[in-house]
Amino acid sequence: MTVRFNLSLLRKLIQFSAFLFFVYGGIVTGYYLEDKVSRALPALSCAYDFQGSDLCTLVPFQHQMDHRLGEVIAKGGNLMMGIMPTLITLGTFLLLFVVLNKAFCGWICPLGTFQEFMQLIGQKLGLQRHESLPKALVLRLRPVKWFMLLVLVFGLPLLTGMGMLNHDLGDPFCRICPSRILTTLATGETTQLTVDTANTTTLVMSLLGDFLFGLIIALALTVRQPFCRVCPMLALHAVFRKLGLLRLIKSASPRCERCGLCAKACPMDIHEIHTDMQSRNVTFEDCTLCGRCVEFCPDKDVLQLKYTVIPLFTSSPQYFKQRKKSQTQWEKKNLINGFKQLKSKTEAKAQ
Amino acid sequence: MYRKLLLTRQPNMSCSAAVCQPTARHQNAAVAPPTASFDNAVCRLAHGGLSFLYQSVRGFKHALDQSVARRQEWHMDVPFTDRRMEWSAPLARATTPSKGMLEALNTTYLVAGLIGVLIPACLLSLSAVAAGVDNPENSPAAEPSHDRHEAKKIALENSEGASVTLWKPDLSTQPLTIGHGGVTIPNTGIDNYHAVVAEKDWGDHKEVVIRYEYLFGRPSKQSPSKLAGAEKADFEIAPDPIPREHYRYHSQQTWGFLLRLHGRPLPDLEVTLQTTQGSQRRAITDQNGRVEFQIPDDFPNLVEGERDQRQAQFTLSSEHRQGDVTYTTQLNADYRVNPTHWQSTRLGLLVVGIGFLAGGFLGRVNRAGGRQA
Secondary structure (H helix, E strand, O other): OOOOOOHHHHHHHHHHHHHHHHHHOHHHHOOOHHHOOOOOEOOOOOOOOOOOOOOEOHHHHHHHHHHHHHHHHHHOOOHHHHHHHHHHHHHHHHHHHHHHOOHHHHHHOHHHHHHHHHHHHHHHOOOOOOOOOOHHHHHHHHHHHHHHHHHHHHHHHHHHHOOOOOHHHOOHHHHHOHHHHHHHHHOOOOOOOOEEOOOHHHHHHHHHHHHHHHHHHHHHHHOOOOOHHHOHHHHHHHHHHHHOOEEEEEOOOOOHHHHOHHHHHOOOOOOHHHHOOOOOEOOOOOOOOOOHHHHOOOOOOOEEEEEOOEEEEEOOHHHHHHHHHHHHHHHHOOHHHHHHHHHHHHHHHHO | OOOOOEEEEOOOOOOOOHHHOOOHHHHHOOOOOOOOOOOOHHHHHHHHHHHHHHHHHHHHHHHHHHHHHHHOOOOOOOOHHHHHHHHHHHHHHHOOHHHHHHHHHHHHHHHHOHHHHHHHHHHHHHHHHHOOOOOOOOOOOOOOOOOOOOOEEEEEEOOOOOEEEEEOOOOOEEEEOOEOOEEEEOOOOEEEEEEEEEEEEOOOEEEEEEEEEEEOOEEOOOOHHHHHHOOOOOEEEEEOOOOOOOOOEEOOOEEEEEEEEOOEEOOOOEEEEEEOOOOEEEEEOOOOOEEEEEOOOOOOOOOOOOOOOOEEEEEEEEEEEEOOEEEEEEEEEEEEOOHHHOEEHHHHHHHHHHHHHHHHHHHHHHHHHHHHO
16 A cells, blocks of 8 residues: 555545444435344444434343343243343344454444544644553553443343333433434434433433533544543453454564554554564454554564455555655644744744 | 214323323422432432432523523414413423522532532432432332333224224234224234224215334334335325334424325325314425424423423324215324423533533643653
8 A cells, every 4th residue: 555545544434434324324224223234233323313324232232131131030031032132133243243343443433433533633733642541541441341331231221121220221321322422413413412301310321421422522632532442342342352354463573572663553552462472363352453553563464454364454664664654744734833834934034 | 974083092001100190290380309218328318419419400401491481482373372371380480580590500500510520420320229219200119110012002982883904014914803992902022113094984985093003022124114105095194204113203393294095195285283282283285295293392381301201192184085085084193292391402512511621631631641751
């Protein structure tokens, strides 16, 4: 690939197309839930977006915990009948997931695309972007996604279905998910951007959801992928990541320990890509298979994006040099640098 | 003698849940205090704090809504004066300066500290909810579980000589027996919309009433557009579209409907919308046989900021004469109070703004930390 056309640009084109399809594609696929493509998409495509073409798998999971499994456990019915819808949804999810693995996060997810778009704006506004968060902070954040998955996607809906919590906690993750507000706003719908005073639970959840949405917008200007780090979908992907056909493969070289450019390029700040010298499959639990680490690896064939045994994209010194150059040029062009240049030109003229 | 066929949904008699019944609170517009029948000290603390938060935000929303409500003009076709009188009671009470304004002031101070209390409030909410200290209407103790799979009853007046058919999502049909002044829709075991079609043939007058009911069961794998688009009667009003699965008609919303005679759209035909609350509206179909109605917001004694789960029915009706035969058709459906009465977009924007400021602050702190490092 050339300087002008690189993997990041290709990814952005795919992300943009996927955003259009999953947020507005209902015009093509249909209006009703039955018309949606899979109804178990491994990315945050929201069911509240009536114009969307698919919905994220976390929606049916919560619904099934609440209305199927929870009810069966509470009433003492056939447990297999209660769990069967969840297994069917999981099967559909896995069929899709196997094809692209965690690339659903890095290449498809509308919320991921939005955060990268905000990051782009932050960069062009000249807001200093953190190449890496402190390692300690990254490590502290990692368990949050598991909490989100186990408590918000499975735990609370299950307890609601069992009659232990009120109905408003049947879909707690959806109530705080920024994708719900983002995708509905993208279609001109403001009904999800509300504070719901129906009762204490709806009030707290709506406050939390709105607050989180604002927080993510602001953080995305300066920090890379702030919500992805705590997203329960990432945790769900992590469970099945060994099954995916697309993988990040590392053939460690002695230079790896001293370099660390891959870890700096990683939007999820996965330091292990650089430090792990043993593993061959380095599709770590936080990896979104965006491929930036491969782009910024200066050594030949050390990092590879492989589809089963077929290498799709391989690190090389030539590509690295071009990519690094284009990235530097791109980052120089921002509002603050523009003002600085303008100021220096004016001063030069005055002298 | 011609007597009009009337179809209405009966509430399931087995269900006595508070959410299914119009509560005395809404009829009297008096707010009942939340119950406090719990012993756990942590939950007591949670309840106190969250009640304050809940009442404060609700009061603030109420105060915000007042200014808009004063300016709002109601465009209703029929009994405008009556409707205004119905609305005047809660609005007049809201303008009394004491409680609402004080609550608003409380909230103004509270919003400043919102970021700090948000996460603990959420955690406390969960314990409070688990202990059943939430709004009594929504607490699990007050609400027996609904059996979503139970049969539904539909009242059918003047049904002598009528035939009723149940259309399933896959367009297969099942005749229903009229008895005890109505029909019972059996549990088909299929999830999705079903159509109940009542027909009566008077010779020179053919009458149809249709109602779409959502039944629960295993996935139907059929799009509701298939059922809505199917020709179920000679002359019918079909929703375009039906509310999406798990959604409902709500007041203030605008919905489209198609009028078809023998499957073909009927342009330039008058359609009447009538609600059980007494509102009436008329519209004419366009060249594609489509008509749009805004469902009236005609529930009496609404309390702004408070969830209201009452439902009423609307009926769309139309008449068309072709040759010697007169066709009449009705579409009957339930609608509920629009959630905008207790969901505030302005407050939502405010909270997003607070979140944005918090995010900016965190980003700044991180930047400073990054520079030091």
